[in-house]
Amino acid sequence: MSDTRVFQLLVNGATRTVSTEPYQTLLDTLRDQLLLTGAKKGCNEGECASCTVLVDGIPVNSCLVLVGDAEGKAIVTVEGIATGAGPHPVQDAFVQLGGVQCGYCTPGMVVSACALIGEHPDPTDDEIKTYLAGNICRCTGYNKITAAVRTAARTMREAGPSGAAGRTA
């Protein structure tokens, strides 16, 4: 029953092989097997979204995904958001505009914001708030987070497709 199985995961562009029990979640596998601790284990119940990762470009709570369901799909964690030498424009905007307080929700916010900007390159404040409604910030720093996402979206629009760095798919 607790037999381990070998899983091949495509994480942040690299194929990783892990041996784990099939009942483990993607989140625990990322954190405990691959030591990618950017995705946070906040509530472990799908209520806080601090564990958000992209699966084939779609943001999901990785605490509610079994590791086997991630096989054959492209996983992006916050560690894979920046692809160049510097931070991703979303990360940069969070730093510049104070969208980070304690920082615990930040990886989930950043990953979700990247997905949002992919879907809505010019998001309204309402679209930002709706899209990030599942991401809980216990510091309640929502205004600066919304401002950071708005700024990041503008930076990315102005930079054009080549400036929209990041591995969001």
Place this chain on the structure above:
Amino acid sequence: MSFSVHEPATLNEALGLLAHEGDAGAALAGGTDLLLRIRRGTRKYRSVINIKRIKGLDGIRWDASEGLTLGALTTFRALETHPAVRDHYPALAEAAHVVAGVQLRNLATIGGNLGNASPSADSVPPLVALGATVTIASAEGTRSMPAAGCLIGPGRTVLSPGEVFTTIRIPSPAPHSGNAFERFSPRAAMDIGIVSVAAAVAFDADGVCTSCRIALGAVSPVPLRAEAAETALLGERLTPALAAHAGELAAAATKPISDIRGTADYRRAMVRVLTSRVVLHAASRAARSER
């Protein structure tokens, strides 16, 4: 939390596994309820049969004469963003939109929402109001029934061990018809409804109501049809006063509980307000529909 995981590639394979495992097995769709139940220890399963790799159990098909066909694995995100769902079944799109947050809506499925059988399940009132039919499969064959009959109590469905929901069909909307949904909850997201109401209404060319279905969520053990309110609207021209009367009749038909989210009296008051509002909203959509 330990269980074995099966990943059948076909529905037949899944149904065989479910039949074999019986009570000890559970079908896994989005996992947003099932994995929590297992993690909290409220349910133990020897094996989980992951049905997400099965082709043909997802997807939204729209046809003007046949209506809408939803695979049980259709996510709430797919529902809320699908143009045909938004155009023809806004009640369903609106219900999908209020479920949790985007990350959850990318996982949670409509089949799972039915299977979880929460009295406050957001998708159920619209399915009932829209006259949805649900197909259930097992190793023995398939059967179909109205969505309203699928839930028999809190956390209880008509599914026997070995059965799964596979398809949901919603008829094509009638001419001059409209539908709407509203949920009342303190928070706009990541919350559970205190009350929800869905309505589907149709009128003849003179504006007389020819068909009406009103379904209420979170105010009885299973989602409830407000039959007295429906009867009051049939054969009448809808006015705000009549909608308000329907709201009173709907409130009188409920059997809400008092809990941390609201008292029974409060829920009844909210049913009254929401029913009136949702019926008028559905009627305004019917007035705009050109079919």
